[in-house]
Amino acid sequence: MNAVRVKICGLTRPQDVAAAIAAGADALGFVFVPGSPRCLDEATANALVQQVPAFVCRVGLFLDQDAERVRHVLQKVPLSVLQFHGGEDAEFCRQFGRPYIKAVNLSAGNGLAGAEAAYPDAAALLVDSHVPGGHGGTGKTLDWQQITTGSLPLVLAGGLNAANVAAAVNLVQPWAVDVSSGVETAPGIKDANAIRRFIEEARSGQRS
Numbered sequence: 001m002n003a004v005r006v007k008i009c010g011l012t013r014p015q016d017v018a019a020a021i022a023a024g025a026d027a028l029g030f031v032f033v034p035g036s037p038r039c040l041d042e043a044t045a046n047a048l049v050q051q052v053p054a055f056v057c058r059v060g061l062f063l064d065q066d067a068e069r070v071r072h073v074l075q076k077v078p079l080s081v082l083q084f085h086g087g088e089d090a091e092f093c094r095q096f097g098r099p100y101i102k103a104v105n106l107s108a109g110n111g112l113a114g115a116e117a118a119y120p121d122a123a124a125l126l127v128d129s130h131v132p133g134g135h136g137g138t139g140k141t142l143d144w145q146q147i148t149t150g151s152l153p154l155v156l157a158g159g160l161n162a163a164n165v166a167a168a169v170n171l172v173q174p175w176a177v178d179v180s181s182g183v184e185t186a187p188g189i190k191d192a193n194a195i196r197r198f199i200e201e202a203r204s205g206q207r208s
Contacts, residue, residue, distance in 0.1 A: 004169050004207050005176035006199050007059065007155070010038035012188040017051045019192035023199045026176070027057035029083065032065070032073050037187035038180070042076035049077055059083050059101070070096055081123065090119045099123035101155060106146060116150050124153040126178060144171050162197040169205025177202050 008020040009029030020028055030045045031038040040048070049058050060079040062070055064086030073079070074096060084093050085103040093100040103126045104115040115125050127147055147156070153175035156168055161182035169177065181187070183194040 002207050003203050004174060004205060006202050007057075007176060007178040008180075008183065008190070008195055008198075009059070009061065009157075009178055010036075010180035010184075010188060011048060011190065012038055012040060012044075013190070014048060014051060016190035016192070016195075017048050019190065019195050021051070021053065021056060023192075023196040025056065025195070025199060027059050027081070028052060029059045029061055029178070029180070030077070030079070031061045032069075033061060033063045033085070042073060045073075045077045049079070057081055061085060062088075064088065067092065067095060074098070083126065085128070090121065093119065094121055101126050103128050111146075112148065112150050112154070116152050119152075122152055124155050124175065125150075126155040126157055128157040128178075144168055147172050149173055149175075160198075162194065162201045165198060165202045166205040169202060169207055173207055 005026040007027035007029055008025045010031055011017050011020065011028055017028060030040055030048065033039055052058050058079050059081045060073060060077065061083045079098065081101060082096060082098045083101040093102060100122055101124045102115065102119045102122045104112060106127055112125060155176045155178050156172050156174035157178035160168060160177055160179045165177055179198055183190050183198050185191050
């Protein structure tokens with residue numbers, strides 16, 4: 001049995017980064033999407049990333065931003081993985097010399113099989129309750145029954161919290177889970193106890 005990996009996303013404060021690390025998060029997410037309440041400038045993001053120890057992944061989240069903007073962030077912030085939530089194609093995603101995660105909109109019709117064909121070199125596919133034009137972190141739960149794992153690692157997001165993440169892991173069998181609003185008291189403001197409970201519950205799920 002393999003333990004599910006856990007990403008805490010939308011971090012904006014040093015104390016929340018510290019709490020996620022102390023609780024054993026595998027990855028931390030930093031948002032660079034204008035209009036998001038969790039959006040960071042480069043200086044703030046760099047200061048937060050400097051707290052992250054070796055073997056904890058530093059993920060930058062982008063949504064339909066141009067390549068120049070992504071490169072500018074990478075010059076200022078030492079990210080290890082990029083996560084794209086918009087209409088970016090595989091050629092765009094792979095050009096930055098970093099592993100990438102591509103968010104998939106299951107309501108678009110092609111589902112995960114189509115996404116795997118379109119993004120064969122993705123480090124993982126992420127399924128979320130994101131709606132077009134939105135900025136993620138909606139807190140809306142997906143219909144887990146429609147999700148089937150394929151050949152690429154699957155990251156499950158969307159409406160997860162400590163109360164439902166173990167059941168989600170049991171049903172979907174994802175490689176990783178990703179949470180933002182489910183461990184917050186307000187957008188971008190995390191709760192240390194909620195982070196700890198979420199990670200404990202995620203890893204209590206049965207993943208074969």
